[in-house]
Amino acid sequence: MSGGIWVIIETRDQKPKKIAYEMLSLARRIANQQGEEVAAVLLGSGLGECAVELGQYGADRVYLADDERLAAYTTLTYTKVLADLARAKSPRLVLSGYTVMGRDLMPRLAARLGTGLFTDCTGLELDGQELVFTRPVYAGKAYLRGAAVGTPALATIRPNVFGIQKTDTNRQAVVEPVPVDISSADLRQVIREVMCQVSARPELTEADIIVSGGRGLKGPENFQLLEGLADALGGAVGASRAAVDAGWIEHRFQVGQTGKTVSPVLYIACGISGAIQHLAGMGSSKCIVAINKDPEANIFKLADYGIVGDLFEVLPELTGVCRELKAQG
């Protein structure tokens, strides 16, 4: 019996994020091939209720570290609790989302455990007994397949890539409390202030639909055209580097090699020419629509559907139709 697969469950407003379910489904599929255990690892405060339903998505066991000092994520507290637990239980594989938390936590945990980490994985499968990780390099211009040397292997999983299966509504996960042994050295990092832009729109990397704009928008005031369409579709707003460098929109909206890599179901590129760095960041989208007045624009070479036209005419029209559809339900 190997040590099983762990999924670190990240929560928002006391509920697991979508990526948590995606990883549980992935872990379940792999575990079933080898009769392994899937454990969800839940750190936070007052998350007992949240633990119960994880069984339905594939967890056999929930390790629950419930402590006020874990209410907000900090690098050193979470690393300490997870490293202690991993040393005690020796899992074979530990997964976390490729999220703000996963990017900060997993390299630290990997270093503390003296182990390997695959970042931003878009593939994970068994080849015989060996776990094979697939991840983009050069922002998706190429892919790497690799395997871990030694255990536990660590990986962060790209959101929006793996499907969710609610496997067994009767599965009751065993909830096992985890000791929390935190010292003052683990509390060196202090969060002074959190500033959140209130937005009803989904996070760019998790969105199913992204409406993205570039130089063709001509100015910051025209991003409201994208916002209107994004809201009609329940999507997020993105931008090309050209629009960000022009100061029209903040960098956190940038898609591409020096911004975010996204894989939505639908990516609508408006007034984006399609520089190689941008294509690298969104080329794995399932369906790409390009709206651009230049028929020679690079973006048309990979778009599934294109409209050659003036986005200032096309976007309001498209937004109108999408609003009608939304109103019809």
Next chain:
Amino acid sequence: MNIAVLLKQTFDTEAKISLAADGGIQSEGVNLIINPYDEFALEEALRLKEKAGSGEVVVVSAGGPRVGEALRTALATGADRAIHIEDPALDGADEFSVAAVLAAALKKGSFDLILAGWRAVDDGSGQVAIRVAELLDVPQVNVVTAVAVDDGRVTATMDIEGGCQVVEVPLPAVLTAQKGLNEPRYPSMRGIMQAKKKPLEHLALSDLDLAAGDTAPKTKLICHSLPAGRQAGRVIEGEAAEAVRELVRVLREEAKAI
């Protein structure tokens, strides 16, 4: 204030990626640059040193002979000295190995702050700087867009989902730079001339306090591949209103995307 900047030489982001005959990534003829995120780190280090009025900025990099060019550029931009760790034993090194090597080099000095880009634009792995923080047992703040140092503590603003947060840690600490932190300066003519006289130290693994297992990789490469090329799809003709109706139809019926 003594600041180390971890620097990586990467392919130009303009580079097209192809596979070499041995299945690896073709590097011949590719223009090499300083990882853009590391440029933000270097710029921030220079500004913090200027503000403190004393100390030095040391750029540290591990890699092959061409890394020397990147380090000279960093010196020309304003860094005081450079350390180049080069050793045939580093062929096939992974993040675990490189972090061990960089941490061992940093332990030879004494630094108040260690800065690096939050990820490199080549492997995009985003691990090495954080691993170094752990090996040095110092706190980290990842993906920062603003930094202030005061009285032995650093306050940094980091990106989080849907906003940002301000985090405080005691020095020494590791910070990783995000785009937006600053606007990096270019090397001046005078800087380029001065860089030739600035110290660039070469180290091999035997110069560092490392045990045999410390640098043995924890991951192995199976293969590289290129993504399946996307085909150009269909251009929908017609006036805006007509084209939009058709686009919505195909998105619902063919692509099932909305």
